Amino acid sequence: MNFSFSEDQVLLRNSVRAALDEQCTPAHVRAMMEDPKGYSDALWGEMAKLGWLGLPFAEEQGGAGLGLVELALVLEEMGRAAYPGPYFASVVLGGLGLQLGGSAAQKEKWLPAIASGQARASAALLEDALDWNPAATTTSATKGGDGWRLSGVKRFVPWAHVADVVLVPARAPEGLSLFLVDPRAPGVTVTPMVGIDLANRWSEMRLADVAVPAEAVVGRPGGASVVLEGLLRRAAVGASAEMLGAARRCLDMSVSYVKVREQFGQLIGSFQAIRHRCAEMLMEVENSHSAVYYAAWALTAGAGDAPMAASICKAYVSESARKVCGDAIQVHGGIGFTWEYDLHLYFKRAKALEPLYGDASHHREQIVRGQVLHSDK
Amino acid sequence: MDLNYTAEDVAFRKQVRTWLEQNMPRHIRNLDERKAWHRRLYEAGYLGMGWPKEYGGQGARPMEQAIVADEMARAGAPAPTNSLGVGIVGPTIVVHGTDAQKRRYLRKILTAEEMWCQLYSEPNAGSDLAALRTGAEDRGDHFLVNGQKIWTSGGAVADWGLLLARTDPAVPKHKGITCFLMNMRQPGVEVRPLKQITGSSEFCEVFMTNARVEKENMIGRLGEGWGIAQTTLGYERGGRALARITTYASQYKMLMDAARRLKRNGRPILDDAVVRQKLGRIWADLEVERYGALRTLTMLERGEHPGAGGSLTKLSYSEFEKRFMELAEEILGPYGQLTDGVPAEFRLEVDTAVGDHGTWAYAFLWSRAGTIYAGSSEIQKNVIGERILGLPKESRADRVGGTR
Numbered sequence: 001m002n003f004s005f006s007e008d009q010v011l012l013r014n015s016v017r018a019a020l021d022e023q024c025t026p027a028h029v030r031a032m033m034e035d036p037k038g039y040s041d042a043l044w045g046e047m048a049k050l051g052w053l054g055l056p057f058a059e060e061q062g063g064a065g066l067g068l069v070e071l072a073l074v075l076e077e078m079g080r081a082a083y084p085g086p087y088f089a090s091v092v093l094g095g096l097g098l099q100l101g102g103s104a105a106q107k108e109k110w111l112p113a114i115a116s117g118q119a120r121a122s123a124a125l126l127e128d129a130l131d132w133n134p135a136a137t138t139t140s141a142t143k144g145g146d147g148w149r150l151s152g153v154k155r156f157v158p159w160a161h162v163a164d165v166v167l168v169p170a171r172a173p174e175g176l177s178l179f180l181v182d183p184r185a186p187g188v189t190v191t192p193m194v195g196i197d198l199a200n201r202w203s204e205m206r207l208a209d210v211a212v213p214a215e216a217v218v219g220r221p222g223g224a225s226v227v228l229e230g231l232l233r234r235a236a237v238g239a240s241a242e243m244l245g246a247a248r249r250c251l252d253m254s255v256s257y258v259k260v261r262e263q264f265g266q267l268i269g270s271f272q273a274i275r276h277r278c279a280e281m282l283m284e285v286e287n288s289h290s291a292v293y294y295a296a297w298a299l300t301a302g303a304g305d306a307p308m309a310a311s312i313c314k315a316y317v318s319e320s321a322r323k324v325c326g327d328a329i330q331v332h333g334g335i336g337f338t339w340e341y342d343l344h345l346y347f348k349r350a351k352a353l354e355p356l357y358g359d360a361s362h363h364r365e366q367i368v369r370g371q372v373l374h375s376d377k
Numbered sequence: 378m379d380l381n382y383t384a385e386d387v388a389f390r391k392q393v394r395t396w397l398e399q400n401m402p403r404h405i406r407n408l409d410e411r412k413a414w415h416r417r418l419y420e421a422g423y424l425g426m427g428w429p430k431e432y433g434g435q436g437a438r439p440m441e442q443a444i445v446a447d448e449m450a451r452a453g454a455p456a457p458t459n460s461l462g463v464g465i466v467g468p469t470i471v472v473h474g475t476d477a478q479k480r481r482y483l484r485k486i487l488t489a490e491e492m493w494c495q496l497y498s499e500p501n502a503g504s505d506l507a508a509l510r511t512g513a514e515d516r517g518d519h520f521l522v523n524g525q526k527i528w529t530s531g532g533a534v535a536d537w538g539l540l541l542a543r544t545d546p547a548v549p550k551h552k553g554i555t556c557f558l559m560n561m562r563q564p565g566v567e568v569r570p571l572k573q574i575t576g577s578s579e580f581c582e583v584f585m586t587n588a589r590v591e592k593e594n595m596i597g598r599l600g601e602g603w604g605i606a607q608t609t610l611g612y613e614r615g616g617r618a619l620a621r622i623t624t625y626a627s628q629y630k631m632l633m634d635a636a637r638r639l640k641r642n643g644r645p646i647l648d649d650a651v652v653r654q655k656l657g658r659i660w661a662d663l664e665v666e667r668y669g670a671l672r673t674l675t676m677l678e679r680g681e682h683p684g685a686g687g688s689l690t691k692l693s694y695s696e697f698e699k700r701f702m703e704l705a706e707e708i709l710g711p712y713g714q715l716t717d718g719v720p721a722e723f724r725l726e727v728d729t730a731v732g733d734h735g736t737w738a739y740a741f742l743w744s745r746a747g748t749i750y751a752g753s754s755e756i757q758k759n760v761i762g763e764r765i766l767g768l769p770k771e772s773r774a775d776r777v778g779g780t781r
Binding site: 001002003004005006009069255258259266267269270271272274275276278279280282283286287290291293294297298301303308309311312315316360361363364365366367368371372375 | 378379380381382383386440633647650653654656657658660661662664665668669671672674675676678679689692693755757758759761762763765766767768769770771772
């Protein structure tokens, strides 16, 4: 039993933090918010060089062969920096999706390209009804020519405008299936959906009778449920790690601020109303840390409670990060409500991830459903 | 990071489980039977485990202590007794006591031959413990003690008490306090049970009128009692970390069963989305407490002391327990308030500190104590703010001058 990071894990976190502190400053985040593409090729190349883009992939696919604990460490730092770019989309959604369900040929084609930074991937997991249950997918896949033809509308597809390949669930005659789609293929329309977190990009992806080849099916037709459930769990924990980082940043900024801000002739951090709020924020951050890294470990180790741990993680961190980031604005007062001050970058990052890959309500229902199923066995 | 238990810990857990199956009494009817059970646990090496071997303990690892407590919770085993003696007084004597004090007192604490209480809080010194006014006057070969203590756990059965008393009212309040071992069985000590909102009396009031404490029963030096009390307060190790969660988890299962039985508009309330949301939330919170316990145990196993981090743990679980019991009451409705005549399917079989059979009502009321005793949530937040986050201290009028 050892719930602490190894030396290598601490080194990884420190090097990610150092690199992002230097290259992903708030000024960089703001510049990317204005940028049409939304991320920097220079930093992307640097991330490839440092091995972050292939972190969870096998070494023969150009990866570092590390687990979800390490991936969560990187994502936490990205949340802390409000990193603008398709890291999560490419490595977690696309990369882990392919790792979970892809054929040897598909992995061979895409994972080294993702790891080297040459290709970017994503996954289109949500439709208009916002139902996270993969069984609710309405996008259709029919046989046509040598391959398939896909039709439907996907919403909130992260970084689809810069993706080279998107994992698209669709309903085939065989059942729920997963396809690799080129977002620049004829029949695909990608339209920006601009949210409050301008450093995090979403698109609507319309598929109008899009032709995809037979070899673009991930796994077997009709067999996508298990892959998608596994991917959603990993995405939920990964998003939680990013929210944890954003929350920690908000806590750190608050603590620094209340140590220098004076009102009524005193530092406001000496007031119990402020101090107690900061103490609660720390408690939430530490509890979120426990939830994220327990779940990341459980998924990597294949522990029996891994699905439960993933739902517990997302249910807990979604609300906890909301509270911490919101409280940070509150203890800052007016300055925390200004565009100029950086706090809103992290507040918005946490907010953007809160409903994704299942919000707290979704995962609380998953928890109870799992318990009822278990006791009925 | 590896959250699997080691083969060694798994084997130890099995050994404890087997021992409990063979030795656990079904019911404990009185203090003598509880002392006998305590003695059996001690002789099996499952009590005072963290104490150094030279003083009768096992020198066991924190994880082994946690596993024993956890297995006892899992089996619903009755609690041993003399918990303040074993958990606080003994360790204080080990660290600060003289050789003579160690020889005289330690073994009898472990065997529960002598029962101990802690004489700290006073009517006007609760969260502000250092404001205590009970005086100990130097009379040459002994001290004469006058004053009142309150919230004394186990005071009614205690043979001895670990006492904090003021020996110098002229100096700033934290500096005039001394720590003593006081015989409770003497004419100058009167103990009155304090009836709590639970209707039971786990606590007492203790009145001292010219009570006598021999000089050799002073712990540490004159005026150093506050520092000793601070280390004492911080000595609570991770022993109950897992056991606490295991108890919550078994209570949660009972709540799920109740939610299958109880109905709203003809449907089990377990099918109600609102109820399910509340259950899902509390289970997530409960598991997060368990993960936190594993983090604490990891630190303890590495020989690190959580320090002020203990305040985060205590704040988190005591506030959780309150939310948990509020949900239990909500689900159980009036069944949750029954103290007698509880139908079998809504019974909560827990062993209370005073040996009665517990009820949901008792557990609910008792959950209100957790955010007050051993430093209220507000005090824990002050500690977290000042010692972990490094926030500026409040200006406090009591940091200067004496108590006179």
